[in-house]
Amino acid sequence: MKRFLFLGIFILYMLSNTYVFYNYSALVRDSDYSVKLFFGVVAALMSFSVIIFYAIGKRIPVYLASYLYKIGTGWLMLSIYAFMLCLVFDIGWVINQFTSQSDLFIYDHHSPARGSLLILLTLVIALIGHFTYLKKKRREIVIKVDKKLPKELRFVLLTDLHLGYAIEQKELRKWVERVNAEQADAVLIAGDVIDVSLIPLQYYKLDEVLREFKSEYGTYACLGNHEYLAGVEGSINFLKSAGIHILRDEVVHIDSLGINLIGRDDKTNRHRKELGEIMKSVDHSQTNILLDHQPYLLEEAVKNKVDLQCSGHTHRGQMWPISWITDRIFENSHGYLKKEDTHIYVSSGVGIWGGRYRIGTVSEYIVIRVQGV
Numbered sequence: 001m002k003r004f005l006f007l008g009i010f011i012l013y014m015l016s017n018t019y020v021f022y023n024y025s026a027l028v029r030d031s032d033y034s035v036k037l038f039f040g041v042v043a044a045l046m047s048f049s050v051i052i053f054y055a056i057g058k059r060i061p062v063y064l065a066s067y068l069y070k071i072g073t074g075w076l077m078l079s080i081y082a083f084m085l086c087l088v089f090d091i092g093w094v095i096n097q098f099t100s101q102s103d104l105f106i107y108d109h110h111s112p113a114r115g116s117l118l119i120l121l122t123l124v125i126a127l128i129g130h131f132t133y134l135k136k137k138r139r140e141i142v143i144k145v146d147k148k149l150p151k152e153l154r155f156v157l158l159t160d161l162h163l164g165y166a167i168e169q170k171e172l173r174k175w176v177e178r179v180n181a182e183q184a185d186a187v188l189i190a191g192d193v194i195d196v197s198l199i200p201l202q203y204y205k206l207d208e209v210l211r212e213f214k215s216e217y218g219t220y221a222c223l224g225n226h227e228y229l230a231g232v233e234g235s236i237n238f239l240k241s242a243g244i245h246i247l248r249d250e251v252v253h254i255d256s257l258g259i260n261l262i263g264r265d266d267k268t269n270r271h272r273k274e275l276g277e278i279m280k281s282v283d284h285s286q287t288n289i290l291l292d293h294q295p296y297l298l299e300e301a302v303k304n305k306v307d308l309q310c311s312g313h314t315h316r317g318q319m320w321p322i323s324w325i326t327d328r329i330f331e332n333s334h335g336y337l338k339k340e341d342t343h344i345y346v347s348s349g350v351g352i353w354g355g356r357y358r359i360g361t362v363s364e365y366i367v368i369r370v371q372g373v
Contacts, residue, residue: 013047014047016083019083023109023114023118024043024119025043026108026114026115027112027119028115030112047075050072050075052072053065053069057197062165062199066166066168066200069164073354073355074356076354080322081122081125085121089118092106093107125359129319130357132359132363133357133358134363137365138364139365143343143368144370145307145371146373147258147285147286147373148258149257149370150258153257153287153370154182154183154185154367155184155187155370156182157188157310157345157365158179158187158190158350159189159192159224159310160315160352161192162194162226162352162353163195163206163351164195165197167195167356169206172209173212175350176212180214183215184215185217186216186217187219188219188261188291188310189222190221190293190311190347191224191225191266192312193224193227193244194229194238195226210244218245219244220247220263221245221291222263222291222293223235223293225266225267225294227239247261247263247291249278250262251263251279251282259286260279260282260283260287262282262288262289262291263290264293267293275301276304288305288307290306290308290309290310293312295311295313295314295344301339302342307342308345311344312347315348316348319358320360321360334348345366349363350364350365
């Protein structure tokens with residue numbers, strides 16, 4: 001079944017690319033053969049690079065795989081907007097045929113100016129999306145719990161770093177500097193530190209950068225689905241070498257802060273423990289903070305008297321109109337929600353999967369202040 005699904009997606013993707021590059025090709029309609037050949041090579045590279053990456057990415061040098069990944073996944077996302085632009089132009093052409101029959105260049109499929117405009121608009125969208133991604137949003141939320149705490153607690157929540165072929169040492173170091181400036185009691189990571197492979201993380205020595213996170217009580221993380229995608233045991237060993245405490249269906253008691261920090265294994269593991277089983281020996285007079293990567297079945301946290309649940313995974317679709325889909329799949333696809341006495345925050349992630357674009361969503365890190373009675 002999965003093979004047929006993949007085949008269907010592949011066919012749709014290639015048909016979409018054929019349609020887009022046919023519209024783009026008006027740009028080189030009157031050019032000589034060498035220019036047309038160059039255009040064809042570029043079109044083929046952009047269309048097939050993501051497929052080539054997944055086919056041979058682990059067997060070629062990391063720097064080459066990084067280029068393939070960035071080009072392939074970047075175009076995969078931009079092609080959505082390129083397709084919509086071409087479709088809007090063609091709908092305009094159809095309307096023009098039945099109305100004014102204007103000879104304006106945008107209605108001429110063979111006009112180089114039309115091809116140029118389509119490419120320019122795609123590039124503008126790419127630039128806007130890229131700068132939106134680079135501009136990290138700092139969000140601060142205040143959580144009030146009906147429990148005694150020794151002081152106001154301060155945490156920094158990160159999710160969905162997706163370190164690897166697209167996000168390397170320089171960018172990660174900027175994130176670390178921002179987190180350290182918050183002087184948090186602890187850094188909490190709700191899954192997907194790793195993207196698709198451990199190879200680039202080891203090549204770029206990202207464990208050394210991750211060890212630079214500074215907080216009074218350390219860095220804690222639960223697993224995400226991408227840790228499984230990259231190989232769960234290798235991922236765990238890598239994260240431990242980076243000084244991150246992995247909570248895999250377990251609880252850490254930080255008595256000096258008056259909290260129970262609970263980390264669930266990712267939903268990918270069908271044999272992960274039930275939340276009630278993990279929390280059966282928890283002292284509920286203390287504040288319960290749950291890290292669970294995928295924000296499904298939020299009522300489980302309510303039922304088990306979790307005070308604060310931190311999740312990620314959704315990216316809120318990363319780009320519009322995919323955000324409309326995630327908003328319908330998840331009860332809370334992004335942001336703050338309170339269910340009875342349980343506070344829930346689902347982050348859209350500080351990093352990103354694939355191409356570094358955000359359209360209609362943000363990349364963020366969360367400063368959480370927890371206040372007791």
